[in-house]
Amino acid sequence: MTQATSSQADILVVGTGIAGLAAALALARQGLRVGLLGPRAPLPAPEADSFDPRVYALSPASRDxxxxxxxxxxxxxxxxxxxxxxxxxxxxxxxxxxxxxxxxxxxxxxxxxxxxxxxxRELERVLRQAVQWSGIRWTTEDFVGLEAGRAADGVTLRTSGGQALRARLAVAADGADSKLREAAGLSAQRSxxxxxxxxxxxxxxxxxxxxxxxxxxxxxxxxxxxxxxxxxxxxxxxxxxxxxxxxxxxxxxxxxxxxxxxxxxxxxxxxxxxxxxxxxxxxxxxxxVLQHCPQLAHRGVVLLGDAAHVVHPLAGQGLNLGLGDVKALAQVLGGREPFRTVDDPRLLRRYERARAEPLLAMRAVTDGLFHLFGxxxxxxxxxxxxxxxxxxxxxxxxxxxxxxxxxxxxxx
Structure with a gap:
């Protein structure tokens, strides 16, 4: 199969759910060149009295x-x-x-x-519209492989269509069973x-x-x-x-x-x-399940959303945690010093530190309540x-x- 290589982006977000779409938009608003990789399944048109079975309780912070x-x-x-x-x-x-x-x-x-x-479904619909209006390049293929080059080269992501997409930093927002997380060698502890x-x-x-x-x-x-x-x-x-x-x-x-x-x-x-x-x-x-990743970044790949953590739904905070990841990553990368590239390990450690306390606290609360009331x-x-x-x-x-x-x- 003939392989084509795209022009290099600053950041390539893998995963086209709510967290991935929001991450692409938030990072693009920081003036970064952002690409999006993942399928775009059709969404059914909204119907009166017919509602998506999956709903989320969005906190004021997520609403903001x-x-x-x-x-x-x-x-x-x-x-x-x-x-x-x-x-x-x-x-x-x-x-x-x-x-x-x-x-x-x-x-x-x-x-x-x-x-x-x-x-x-409605959150995805409006996020997709915003991505389209923003001009973010969306490659509607699946991620199949990762190649990490020298520090100056960033990463190359292989797609199911034979493309080789290059970026300084890849963001894994492809869910609890993240293929990009696995390819980057980042472990997930699940129970x-x-x-x-x-x-x-x-x-x-x-x-x-x-x-x-x-x-x-x-x-x-x-x-x-x-x-x-x-x-x-x-x-x-x-x-x-x-x-x-x-x-x-x-x-x-x-x-x-x-x-x-x-x-x-x-x-x-x-x-x-x-x-x-x-x-x-x-x-x-x-x-x-309860799942967390001891390390959120490695070799040009950073995790957010369900790729980084899954908690018990009793507190309804899963998506809120993911959107908190999005905001923290955008703030860290958008506020970086001019001489740092987006994949600078020091920046990614700042992101990890910013998310350490909220993730630990929510994991402890939800897991503790589950066992107490069980x-x-x-x-x-x-x-x-x-x-x-x-x-x-x-x-x-x-x-x-x-x-x-x-x-x-x-x-x-």
Missing amino acids: LLADLGIWDALPAERITGVRRMEILGDRPVWGDRPGRLGLSAWQAGCDHLAWIAES AYGATGVVVHLGAELPHQECACQWFTPNGVLALLPMPDTRDGPQVSMVWSMPAAQAAALLALPEPDRARALETRLAAATGGRLGALRVRSPLFGFPL AQAAPVAWLRNAGLDLVDRMPLLKRMLVNGASGTGTRA
């Missing part, structure tokens, strides 16, 4: 980044729902005490919203939770009032996120991190039985918090509920939690 990139105002407002309150509920103790409860609200942080719920995230959209009998609810149950962590109303009434998006065996049994049921079984479980788990809940979309399941011993359940109730009565501590949840305390 998207606004800076000119993305936020391009999103259809009718498909975004703000989160003004969060309710976190513990399990029901065996001796009849009430479940623990912790309520958090945006006013405690002095902001309008704690987060905004947006569809993955499975033995749980499956089951997602579906639900019709609700009662309005959600822009409140996100989370239950820590004996059958895993259940979250209901507010979504735009449909013609049939209120709607929420469910993410239930349940034991893998239970999820497999549920997903194996025929469609009508699957919906009835889930609705019965929801009624028991939520105690009728939103009235009757009914399944209104297909169910999907994905395995839950313990089934009655005394542990009592302590969990007592702890939630205690925090609920401490305004200063609640304000600190709200700031952390919304990203208003420290912004990556």
Whole structure:
């Protein structure tokens, strides 16, 4: 096969999901020559009352980044729902005490919203439009190989179409199973939770009032996120991190039985918090893992997004962490000294240091909460509920939690 070599770019971003598209735009805004490598699968046109099964809770810090990139105002407002309150509920103790409860609200942080719920598909759509308008070169082929030359040469990326694309720095934004990360020799430490995230959209009998609810149950962590109303009434998006065996049994049921079984479980788990809940979309399941990379940069390759870290979805912070990576990398490279090239190891160490604390903190919180609320011993359940109730009565501590949840305390 004949190989063609493109003109050299400063940075080549591998991966065309939300993190990769945002990274390409953010780096291009720093005056860098940026290329994008990865497929561009067609996106279905938006339809009223039909929503992407994958949704994200975007923090104020992520919203600000998207606004800076000119993305936020391009999103259809009718498909975004703000989160003004969060309710976190513990399990029901065996001796009849009430479940623990912790309520958090945006006013405690002095902001309008704690987060905004947006569809993955709509975020990708407007990011793609912005990339097209920006003139970033998008090579719609797959990455297949990496060649790292001398320090002065940068890197060469081989594509499935036979091209050899040269750049000073390659950014791996190609997901948890990143091929570029593997080719660069950067290791990833992964452990499975033995749980499956089951997602579906639900019709609700009662309005959600822009409140996100989370239950820590004996059958895993259940979250209901507010979504735009449909013609049939209120709607929420469910993410239930349940034991893998239970999820497999549920997903194996025929469609009508699957919906009835889930609705019965929801009624028991939520105690009728939103009235009757009914399944209104297909169910999907994905395995839950914890993954992190001890090193984020090596030999002209830097990691961000899921290629760099994967956390439990119970805090809803996966994409927010990835967008924090994007902002940090753009700031480091955009603020470099004039004599440094973008692949200077000192710059990449600055990026690693900037992300070390936020990544470690989020990994510790999500993993710790998963194991704490996964313990089934009655005394542990009592302590969990007592702890939630205690925090609920401490305004200063609640304000600190709200700031952390919304990203208003420290912004990556």
